[in-house]
Amino acid sequence: MRLFSYKLTHDSGFAPNPFGHTLTLATCKPGIRRTKKVGDWVAGFTSKALDGSEVGKEKLIFLMRVGERLSFHDYYRDERFQNKIPDRSIRNPENWAGDNIYKPGSSDAWEPGDFKQLPNPNHDKCGFQKKDLSGQYVLIADKFWYFGSNAIALKLSVRPKVPYGSAQYGVRTGNDKSRRFIEHIEQEFKTGRHGDPHQWPPVFGSGSGCGSSCA
Numbered sequence: 538m539r540l541f542s543y544k545l546t547h548d549s550g551f552a553p554n555p556f557g558h559t560l561t562l563a564t565c566k567p568g569i570r571r572t573k574k575v576g577d578w579v580a581g582f583t584s585k586a587l588d589g590s591e592v593g594k595e596k597l598i599f600l601m602r603v604g605e606r607l608s609f610h611d612y613y614r615d616e617r618f619q620n621k622i623p624d625r626s627i628r629n630p631e632n633w634a635g636d637n638i639y640k641p642g643s644s645d646a647w648e649p650g651d652f653k654q655l656p657n658p659n660h661d662k663c664g665f666q667k668k669d670l671s672g673q674y675v676l677i678a679d680k681f682w683y684f685g686s687n688a689i690a691l692k693l694s695v696r697p698k699v700p701y702g703s704a705q706y707g708v709r710t711g712n713d714k715s716r717r718f719i720e721h722i723e724q725e726f727k728t729g730r731h732g733d734p735h736q737w738p739p740v741f742g743s744g745s746g747c748g749s750s751c752a
Contacts, residue, residue, distance in 0.1 A: 539577045540715035541569065541707030542699050544584035545598055548685060550634035550734040551659040552751060553581065553599055555683035557620050560601050563612060563636040564660060565751035567672030568705040570606075577603045578719060579676070579707065582699050583688050587735060595699050596688035600722055604679025609652060610641040612675040623657040630738030633658055639670065658739045665751075682722055687732030695721040 543566065550556065552565040562570060562579070573579060582595035590596060612618055621637035638660065639652040646652055649670040654660065660669065697710035697718045710718070 538712050538715050538719070539574075540580060540697055540710045540718070541573065541577065541704075542580040542582060542697055542710065543569065543704045543707045544582050544587075544595060544700060544702070546584050546586040547751060548581075548583075548587060548598055548735040549659060549739055550631070550685075550737060551636055551657075551739070553601065553683070554621060554634060554636040555599065555681070555685070555730045555734075556631040556634060558617060559604075560599065560678040560681040560683055561612075561618070561621065561636055561675055562601070563609075563621075563675040564638070564665070564669045564672075566705075566707075567668055569707050570672030570674050570676055572706055573603055573606075573676060575603050575606060578715065579603065580697060580718075588688075592701055593699075594690070596690050597684060597722075598688045599681065599683045599685075600719070601676070601678035601681040603676050605677035606674040607677060608647070608674060609639045609670060610644075610646045613637055613639060613641055623655060625656060625741050633739045633741060634734070636675075639666070656741075658741045680728055682726055682728060683730045683732070685730070685732035685734045686737070691718070691721075 553560050553562045580600045581598045583590040621635040623635040638655045638657045649667045654666050695718050700708040
């Protein structure tokens with residue numbers, strides 16, 4: 538069992554995106570998206586930058602098990618994720634938080650230059666494309682819990698390892714402690730979404746949209 542944890546400096550419903558039929562991680566954290574495998578677990582925690590959490594007192598925002606890794610081309614074309622393509626004409630904040638923002642220009646699109654970034658309130662026109670696409674894959678959860686602004690505190694006995702600062706690839710927790718943590722979440726909470734993001738709702742502004750929504 539492989540569990541990796543990191544801390545979020547932003548939680549806007551964009552990365553991760555808990556809307557639609559499952560939670561996805563399509564932007565930000567390229568090291569995690571590039572290196573995690575099907576069956577791995579990823580946990581995201583609060584941080585001082587997000588809500589003032591002190592080191593050692595971070596709360597759990599989300600937990601996901603990786604069920605699929607899709608290329609950006611396949612993610613954009615997949616019918617299951619069409620509702621994650623942001624659209625200004627849809628007056629629905631869940632759509633605006635959509636992370637399916639990279640439209641492939643060809644059937645074999647892979648390099649950052651092969652994609653067009655769609656208008657969105659998170660990474661629009663700000664130079665995020667190269668970083669986002671360097672992650673190579675979108676992680677699709679087959680099982681997830683998302684608490685958002687209702688992030689939960691954990692007792693030390695079930696708390697996994699949480700990094701002190703930014704963790705490019707996430708910090709790994711040992712198997713026994715990972716198992717205790719995951720079993721605790723499974724026993725105490727139903728899968729799915731248990732709250733709205735901390736920064737909510739997203740708004741399509743009239744400016745450049747250059748406020749980072751990355752951890």
